[in-house]
Amino acid sequence: MQDILSRPEVQGALPFVVALVVGLLLKPTGAVWSGAGMIAGFIMGVLLVNGLQFEPMTAARKTIVCGVAAAVIGAFFSSGKKAGKLVVVLLIAVSIAAYAWVFWTLLKRVEGGKMIMLVGGGVYTCWLVAALHGLRKEPLQAGAACVALAAGSGIAVILGTSALLGQLALTVAAASGAILLLALIWSDLRIEPVMTYPVALISGLLGTGGMVLAKLPWIALLILAFVPLAARIPLPDGYPRILKVILWTGAAVVVAALAILSVWLLMEESGY
Amino acid sequence: MKKAVIVAAMSVLPVSAAMAENYTVDPGHTYPSFTINHLGFSTMSGKFDATTGAFTYDPAGKSASVEVTIDASSIDTGHDKRDDHLRSPDFLNVAEFPEITFNSTNVTWNGEAPASIDGDLTILGVTKPVSLAVTGMNCGEHPFNQKWTCGFDANTSIKRSDFGVNYGLPAIGDEMTLNFEVEGQRDE
Numbered sequence: 497m498q499d500i501l502s503r504p505e506v507q508g509a510l511p512f513v514v515a516l517v518v519g520l521l522l523k524p525t526g527a528v529w530s531g532a533g534m535i536a537g538f539i540m541g542v543l544l545v546n547g548l549q550f551e552p553m554t555a556a557r558k559t560i561v562c563g564v565a566a567a568v569i570g571a572f573f574s575s576g577k578k579a580g581k582l583v584v585v586l587l588i589a590v591s592i593a594a595y596a597w598v599f600w601t602l603l604k605r606v607e608g609g610k611m612i613m614l615v616g617g618g619v620y621t622c623w624l625v626a627a628l629h630g631l632r633k634e635p636l637q638a639g640a641a642c643v644a645l646a647a648g649s650g651i652a653v654i655l656g657t658s659a660l661l662g663q664l665a666l667t668v669a670a671a672s673g674a675i676l677l678l679a680l681i682w683s684d685l686r687i688e689p690v691m692t693y694p695v696a697l698i699s700g701l702l703g704t705g706g707m708v709l710a711k712l713p714w715i716a717l718l719i720l721a722f723v724p725l726a727a728r729i730p731l732p733d734g735y736p737r738i739l740k741v742i743l744w745t746g747a748a749v750v751v752a753a754l755a756i757l758s759v760w761l762l763m764e765e766s767g768y
Numbered sequence: 769m770k771k772a773v774i775v776a777a778m779s780v781l782p783v784s785a786a787m788a789e790n791y792t793v794d795p796g797h798t799y800p801s802f803t804i805n806h807l808g809f810s811t812m813s814g815k816f817d818a819t820t821g822a823f824t825y826d827p828a829g830k831s832a833s834v835e836v837t838i839d840a841s842s843i844d845t846g847h848d849k850r851d852d853h854l855r856s857p858d859f860l861n862v863a864e865f866p867e868i869t870f871n872s873t874n875v876t877w878n879g880e881a882p883a884s885i886d887g888d889l890t891i892l893g894v895t896k897p898v899s900l901a902v903t904g905m906n907c908g909e910h911p912f913n914q915k916w917t918c919g920f921d922a923n924t925s926i927k928r929s930d931f932g933v934n935y936g937l938p939a940i941g942d943e944m945t946l947n948f949e950v951e952g953q954r955d956e
Contacts, residue, residue, distance in 0.1 A: 552893040552932050554864055556857050601864045657849070658856040660935055709863045710856040 507544045511537035511667045515674035523678070523685060529574070530678055531691025534642070535567035537671025538694070545663045555705050556661055558598040563668075563698040566594070570693035584629045587689070588622045591697055595621055598701055602708060613708050620717050621700025627724035628692040635687040636737065639676030640745035641727035642687075642695040643669055648720050648752025649699045649706075655759040656712030658705070665702045668695055680741050713762045719755035726751040788831050791918055791952030793821040798950045800838055800868075804928075805941030814845035814854075816868075823952055825907070825918055827880040834885060836950065838868040858935040865892045870948070873897070881905055885922060889946075891931040900924045900948060910953065919951035 500506055519533025542560050550557050569590060573583050595618050596603060603614060624645070631638035646669035654662030672695055679685045703720060706712035726747040731740050801815035818839035825832045841862040843854050855862045872887035885900040900922035907918040927942050928934075 547934070549932065549934065552865075554857060554861055554892075554932075657852045658858055659853075660856075660858045705857065709861065711852050 501544055507541065507663065508666060508670050510544060511541035512670040512674045513537075514540040515671035516677065519675050519678045519685075523682065529571070529688075529690060530685050531574070531675055531687040531689075532567060532571060533678070534668070534671045534675050534691045535564060535694055537674060538563060538668055538698070541664065541667025541671065545660065545667065555598050555601070555701075555709060556664065559661075559698060559701040559705065560664070562594040562598060562701060563694045566590075566694035566697040567690055570689035570691065573693075574688035574690040580629075583689070584626050587625050587629060587693055591622055591625045591700070592618065594697060595701065595704075599704070599708065606708075610708060613714060614704070616714060617700070617704030617707060617717070620721055621697065621704060623721055624696040624700045624724065625693065627721075628696040629689060631724060631727065632688050632692050633686075635679040635685055636676070636741050637727045637744050638687045638692050639672060639679050640741065640748050641724045642672035642691065643676055643745060644727070644748030644752040645699050645720060645723045646672055646695060647749070648723060648755050649703045651752075651756045652716045652720070652759045653702060653706035653710065653712055655756065655763055656706045656710050656716070657763075658710035658712075661702045661705050661710065665699060668698050676741070676745070680737060683737065711763065713759055715762070716755045716759045719751060719758060723748050723751045788824045788826045788829065789916075790955040791823050791825060792955055793819060793823070793836065794917075794951045794953055795819055797919070798836075798952075800836070801947045801949070802944050803947075804944040807939050812845065814843060816840070816842045817844050818842035821950075821952075823918075823950070825905075830875075830877045830880070832872075832875045832882055832885075834870070834872045834887070834950070836870045836948070838870075840866055840868050859933055861892060870898075870900075882920070889926065889931075891928075892933060894931045896926070896930055898924050898926060900946075913953075916954040917951060918954070919949070922948045922950075 515533040515537025518536035519530040522529040522532055546557065546560065599614055606614065628638065628641060631641055646665050650662045650665030650669055653665060675687060675691060679687060703717050707714055707717060727744045729744065729747050731743055795818060798819045799815045799817065800819055801813060803811050803813045806812040816838045819836060821834065821836035823832065823834035840860045841855055843851055843860065845851055845854065854860055869890045870887050872885050874886040875882050876884045882902045882905055884902055887898060888895050889898045901924065903921045903923065905920040907916070910917040923945060925943055925945050928944055929937060929942050
């Protein structure tokens with residue numbers, strides 16, 4: 497059984513299935529909470545990749561805790577009645593606190609180039625939080641950005657020599673893909689901060705982790721920062737939903753692929 | 769009375785210090801190493817290139833202690849990409865946990881030779897008690913610099929999962945052998 501659960505295809509498929517089922521189950525509650533299926537899929541993936549072990553409390557494990565907490569905070573702001581600008585300021589403030597906690601071990605010790613990387617990673621994470629929050633009312637665009645951002649982060653970080661951090665990001669991508677599929681089928685389904693906030697925070701933290709804890713080149717994060725913008729390309733209203741999803745996801749994936757390509761070109765040949 | 773106790777203590781202290789000789793670990797001749805099963809095919813080995821520490825040794829008084837600090841980022845398996853991976857959060861997570869340490873708590877003796885060293889091994893911030901089997905301990909004047917030098921070989925087996933190093937289990941072995949080959953020169 498353990499052999500089956502440790503297979504990459506299973507670790508990708510199970511978070512997708514769990515997110516799909518939870519998203520479907522939550523749809524009758526008004527469709528606002530379907531995005532919560534993403535975090536359910538993520539938790540499934542965490543169980544497969546990390547298990548329930550949280551000692552020692554590493555940056556990767558702190559990121560898991562932050563991701564789940566972000567879903568709870570995102571859920572609080574998912575009713576759609578809160579003031580948008582104030583919410584994004586609050587989410588960024590919470591993200592800065594989460595970022596400081598996750599990388600505290602490094603923040604209190606490193607200096608020079610590594611500190612610049614850490615500051616840059618913080619700006620990157622806050623940017624993702626703001627940019628994905630801006631897409632919260634557009635489920636297809638938000639879903640496309642979430643899938644491409646998490647997938648791009650995951651593959652880039654794996655190439656940047658940390659499979660653990662990369663697998664966690666790919667779990668987010670798989671779970672986000674399930675919610676995007678639901679959003680494609682039901683036009684009234686909303687994604688909201690319950691999904692956009694944890695995806696942004698987890699992707700930001702894992703991307704930064706790949707850079708400061710492993711060997712992910714910073715240029716990859718700079719390129720990945722454009723993923724939410726790529727999912728904003730204007731499309732005619734008359735386009736079928738399926739075509740819109742393909743185009744928005746395609747645009748976001750192209751940017752993510754450029755980030756992956758940059759890592760591929762900058763890292764030496766692997767394999768051992 | 770108080771004065772008498774202080775005087776007595778002062779008279780004993782230098783004697784004890786003189787008996788337990790202090791040694792500083794020679795990083796150029798101290799390379800902790802390990803072996804681990806690789807995917808069930810073979811036993812892979814690696815070492816750490818940067819180690820500091822100190823030990824005390826008094827065979828007559830059957831007293832000894834050792835403290836070793838290993839720079840985790842100095843891991844060297846002879847393959848740069850693999851070493852980068854071993855430094856990553858998948859394994860040693862050296863950015864967050866830059867040091868691996870061993871601090872002895874007790875030494876058992878076989879005659880005038882140390883037989884085993886019990887102590888606390890810390891990896892990834894997790895501390896577990898381990899017992900090193902001492903396979904050799906030799907002292908003498910160094911032929912090149914004429915300094916009094918002692919060295920010892922010791923080893924133990926650990927489960928890396930006990931320290932939270934879980935990546936790649938069970939394909940990459942859980943149990944690994946740690947070898948400590950330590951040399952030190954007596955402090956002047």
